[in-house]
Amino acid sequence: DIQMTQSPSALSASVGDRVTITCRASQNIGNYLNWYQQKPGTAPKLLIYAASSVQRGVPSRFSGSRSGTYFTLTISSLQPEDFATYYCQQSFSTLYSFGQGTKLEI
């Protein structure tokens, strides 16, 4: 099974900050990496797919990148609506797996 490890588990930031969340895969997964945002009581929302492609309708302040087995989600200028939990998910294996989540707090 492919393990996905996110860091940090929690992060405090302020409106306007630039924030970076990292996800490491336990093996090479190419660009088969997606990012989701989840707010309490709601379903995850797709932000980024294929490591760096921004989903239609997602603000341009969200971006994704890859370096080897490390993946990064960057929010260039935090907005109040961005405070949520973020998850990475690999689709390299047919057994999809998720990271444990990064909670972004004010």
Next chain:
Amino acid sequence: QVQMQESGPGLVKPSGTLSLTCTVSGGSISDYHWGWIRQSPQKGLEWIGSVNSSGRDNYNPSLKSRVTISLETSMNQFSLKLSSVTAADTAVYFCARVSYDFWTGDYYYYMDVWGKGTTVSVSS
């Protein structure tokens, strides 16, 4: 705009079978893959499995012996059945559309439409 909605009992007895249905509106179930994911405080987000428009299924090996996901094309629905449930199966269950992009010779899969989720508790 495609929307998805889970339905089914919120309480299942231990050793019983959990049965959920996902109704898809605003689009045809004859395209794409369709999946189930669950979320619990203990395990986080966990992939259960999926079925494609041809009825071919793919399950999490840890659940494979207990899971069936099937399409009901005429109703534009797909379903999840999980047998021999225990308290460890208590979770919020989500259905999702699995879309893909074909790019540089590879298929990149992602879940772009989700239901709101339904809470299922296993208890006597």
